Amino acid sequence: MNNSRALSFGTGLFMLLGFAALLFLTTQTTSHGISLFRKAHYDVTAKFDNIGDLKVGSPVSMAGVEIGRVVKIGFDTRDYKAVVTMSIDSTYNQLPTDSDASINTQGLLGGKFISLTAGGAETYLKNNDQIDFTQSALVLENLIGQFLANMGKSGSDKPDAAAPSEKTK
Amino acid sequence: MFKDLGESLIDSVVRVGAIGRFLIRLTVQVPRALLRFDLIVAQIYNAGALSLVIIMLSGLFVGMVVGLQGFELLQRFGSEDALGTAAAIGLVKELGPVITALLFAGRAGTALASEIGLMRATDQLSAMEMMAVDPVRHVVVPRFLGGVVAMPLLAAIFSVIGIYGAQVIGVQIMGVDSGSFWSQMRASVALEDVTEGIVKSCVFGVACSLVAVYEGYNAIPTAEGVGRATTRTVVTSAVFTLFLDYLITASFL
Numbered sequence: 001m002n003n004s005r006a007l008s009f010g011t012g013l014f015m016l017l018g019f020a021a022l023l024f025l026t027t028q029t030t031s032h033g034i035s036l037f038r039k040a041h042y043d044v045t046a047k048f049d050n051i052g053d054l055k056v057g058s059p060v061s062m063a064g065v066e067i068g069r070v071v072k073i074g075f076d077t078r079d080y081k082a083v084v085t086m087s088i089d090s091t092y093n094q095l096p097t098d099s100d101a102s103i104n105t106q107g108l109l110g111g112k113f114i115s116l117t118a119g120g121a122e123t124y125l126k127n128n129d130q131i132d133f134t135q136s137a138l139v140l141e142n143l144i145g146q147f148l149a150n151m152g153k154s155g156s157d158k159p160d161a162a163a164p165s166e167k168t169k
Numbered sequence: 170m171f172k173d174l175g176e177s178l179i180d181s182v183v184r185v186g187a188i189g190r191f192l193i194r195l196t197v198q199v200p201r202a203l204l205r206f207d208l209i210v211a212q213i214y215n216a217g218a219l220s221l222v223i224i225m226l227s228g229l230f231v232g233m234v235v236g237l238q239g240f241e242l243l244q245r246f247g248s249e250d251a252l253g254t255a256a257a258i259g260l261v262k263e264l265g266p267v268i269t270a271l272l273f274a275g276r277a278g279t280a281l282a283s284e285i286g287l288m289r290a291t292d293q294l295s296a297m298e299m300m301a302v303d304p305v306r307h308v309v310v311p312r313f314l315g316g317v318v319a320m321p322l323l324a325a326i327f328s329v330i331g332i333y334g335a336q337v338i339g340v341q342i343m344g345v346d347s348g349s350f351w352s353q354m355r356a357s358v359a360l361e362d363v364t365e366g367i368v369k370s371c372v373f374g375v376a377c378s379l380v381a382v383y384e385g386y387n388a389i390p391t392a393e394g395v396g397r398a399t400t401r402t403v404v405t406s407a408v409f410t411l412f413l414d415y416l417i418t419a420s421f422l
Contacts, residue, residue, distance in 0.1 A: 004207065011210050014218035018322025021329040022367070028351075029257045029332065029358045057352025069348060111250050111349055 040090040041068065042127040046101045046114075047081040052137030054103055054112040060086045062116040067092045070114065086114060088125075096121040102135035112137055184405075191383045192375075194305060195313055202310035212315025216277040216378075220323055223276055224269060228327040231268060232334025235259055239335070240343045249345045253354035256335035261358070261366040265328035267414055270373035273320055274406035278381035281312050282402040285385025286395035294386075309386055313378045320374025321367055328366065365421045372413055377406045 051073065060068040068088035076083050088095070098119030103112050116131075125131070202209070239255045285308060288294050294304040339345040381402045388398035 004211075007214050008210055010218045011214040014221060014319075015213070015322060017221075018217070018319075018325055021322070021325035024329050025261060025325055025363050025366070026360065029261065029354055030360050030363060055352055055356045057348060057355060059346060059348045066346070066348070069352075106250060106346075106349070111353055 041087040042090060042093065042125075043071065043085055043087050044095075044125050044127075044129055044131060045083055045085050046131040046134050047076060047079070047083055048101075048103060048134050048136050049081060050136040050139060051082040051084060051103060052105075052112050052139060054084065054114070054137065058111060058113050060088065060114045060116065062092070062095070062118065067116070084114070093124060095125045097123045097125055097129065098133065099125065099131055100133040100135065101131045103137035105138070187387075188379060188383050191386070192379055195310055195379070195382070198303070198306045198310045199314065202306050202314065205307070205311065208307070208311035209314050209318075212311045213318050214315075215280065216273075216312075216316045217319030217323060220273060220276045220319070221326070223272055224323045224327050225330050227268060227272055228265075228330035229334045231264055231327075232256065232260060232331030232336075233338050235264070235331065236335035236338030236343075240339055240345065249339070249343070250349035250353055252335065252339045252345050253350035254357045256339070257332055257354045257358050258362055260328045260331040260335070262362055262369075262418075263414075265331060266324045266366055266369035266373055267410060269324040269327045269370065270320065270377055270410040271407055273316070273323060273374075274377045274381070274403050274410070277316060277319070278377050278402045278406050279399045281316065281378070281381040282385035282388070283395055283399045285309065285312070285382060286388030286398045289386065289388050290390040290392070290395055292390070305386075309382045313382050316378025316381065317371075317374045320377065321370040324366065324370035324373075361421075365417070368421075369414065369417050372417060373410050376409045376413060380406045380409060 054070060054073065056070055056073055058070045059066045060070060068086050070084055071087040072085035074083040074085070075081075095116065096119040098121040100117045100119060102115050102117070104115045105112055119133075235256045236252065239252050239259075240249055243249050243251055243255065285294075288304075288308065294308065297304045297307065336347075336350060340347045340350050384398040384402045384405070388394045
């Protein structure tokens with residue numbers, strides 16, 4: 001009797017471990033998850049014209065130091081902008097209200113992250129405040145499009161301006 | 170020589186057919202075997218809980234290698250942040266189910282085959298038949314079901330430990346940002362990827378357990394025969410696993 005109890009206990013433990021692993025796989029490795037273990041923090045929002053491929057969970061950094069995470073990405077239907085909610089670690093509670101948020105890229109093909117630059121105001125950002133100065137993500141296609149358009153314009157307006165560059169080839 | 174080749178080809182077709190028929194024979198007995206639930210629990214313990222150590226150790230090392238190789242490769246393209254995605258997809262869809270199935274065939278499959286084979290060799294199965302106890306229902310089906318239940322759970326544990334191993338190498342040693350590691354993983358691993366892994370591990374569980382009990386049950390009742398049944402269990406399970414892996418992967422694409 002005692003022996004079979006121990007056996008059932010071992011089996012039960014194994015099965016619980018297995019189901020815990022399945023639960024982990026379905027909730028923590030996919031986007032259906034819930035994030036556990038969050039430290040004390042406060043939320044700040046910012047509106048961007050374009051957020052590129054910024055994702056929930058992307059880092060928020062200031063001077064290269066990570067100070068928080070993106071926790072929510074929404075869409076403002078009135079002015080057609082992306083509303084990004086960032087959760088900033090409570091240790092960094094002295095960010096000026098006129099700070100500026102821009103979306104940068106990690107490496108050449110890396111993910112996007114938000115970089116904050118401190119302003120000069122004497123008042124600090126509080127929970128649910130909004131950052132007014134934002135700079136959108138650079139979209140590579142737009143950048144190339146702009147570059148090509150400029151090239152075309154300068155080529156047709158000033159034909160002699162393009163000529164020297166051809167000579168140097 | 171060609172005659173030999175033709176015969177061995179026919180032999181393998183006959184074997185596949187015999188294994189298939191054995192599966193039907195087992196399936197018919199499953200409802201009645203479920204009444205003796207304690208037998209199944211004991212077999213889940215044998216096949217699952219006792220394989221836990223080898224599965225966890227292998228998972229950790231496989232994950233660490235994936236982390237190391239993945240980091241080394243992704244670094245060349247400057248996108249180390251995708252390491253979490255690469256490791257999770259690789260482990261959940263492929264490495265977890267396949268390596269677990271191969272280890273399962275080596276650890277639990279051989280144990281099943283030699284146990285049942287030895288019962289056959291020592292006439293225990295015949296003795297059961299004499300007492301009007303169906304050996305398939307009381308010996309084979311519980312072992313089969315134990316393996317079928319244990320295998321997906323082992324594969325899930327393998328994948329989780331593997332992801333942890335990749336995380337240890339990538340984040341803690343190589344310095345990939347832990348937020349990017351997890352957030353990119355969550356953003357790009359779909360629920361279908363996890364489902365594919367679970368389907369695979371269930372199918373492999375059925376295949377490996379079936380091969381093991383089939384080989385054991387049909388072992389030649391000598392010491393040599395039991396040994397050969399054990400060897401054939403591993404070989405056949407591995408071939409079945411890799412073949413089915415291709416089929417399932419192709420059907421999920």
